[in-house]
Amino acid sequence: FEYVPPPVEYVLTIATTVGGTTSPSPGSYTRSEGTAVVVTAIPSSGYEFDHWSLNGTTRTENPTTVVMDKNYSLTAYFSPLLVYHTLIITATSGGTTNPAPGRYDYEEGSSIVVTALPDESYKFSHWELDSATRTENPITIMMDSDYSLRAVFEYVPPPPLTATIRGYVKEPPPPFSGEPIAG
DSSP: OOOOOOOOEEEEEEEEOTTEEEESOSEEEEEETTOEEEEEEEEOTTEEEEEEEETTEEEOOSSEEEEOSSOEEEEEEEEEOOOEEEEEEEEOTTEEEESOSEEEEEETTOEEEEEEEEOTTEEEEEEEETTEEEOOSSEEEEOSSOEEEEEEEEEOOOOOOOOOOOOOOBOOSTTSOOOBOOO
């Protein structure tokens, strides 16, 4: 009868940060030496998998495999998804905006300031922010959704030119007298 030593066992401790879980679930697992343990990071809604830390070493593959040759501590790190919203800026003739008309993607929660810049002989009238009319200039938009912003300018005709002419109307030189003409 031959003595067979019991298999060497190691502990894999799985943990996560806020934003997700793992399969197998976070906890401690005892496995025999040489066992390959596959662990998958599962992000929660609004999060994405960022990386693993395996005994202080960073790994980025998901799922990851740990071959049990010692005790391991494995932590899945998650980060919030960055959500972006689109702002489309346009302008009628007679002016422009700062930032210039175009399509811009901003991170959710950003506060965006847009200024209407009328051309000469024009004035800023109002903004059309989706279906709402706004009159402040500059305008600040909190990016919590996609928006269309239109700057509306109005033509302002220049004031009429007026002039005053003073003097006398005289007869031409001789044979005329050169004196003011009566009346």
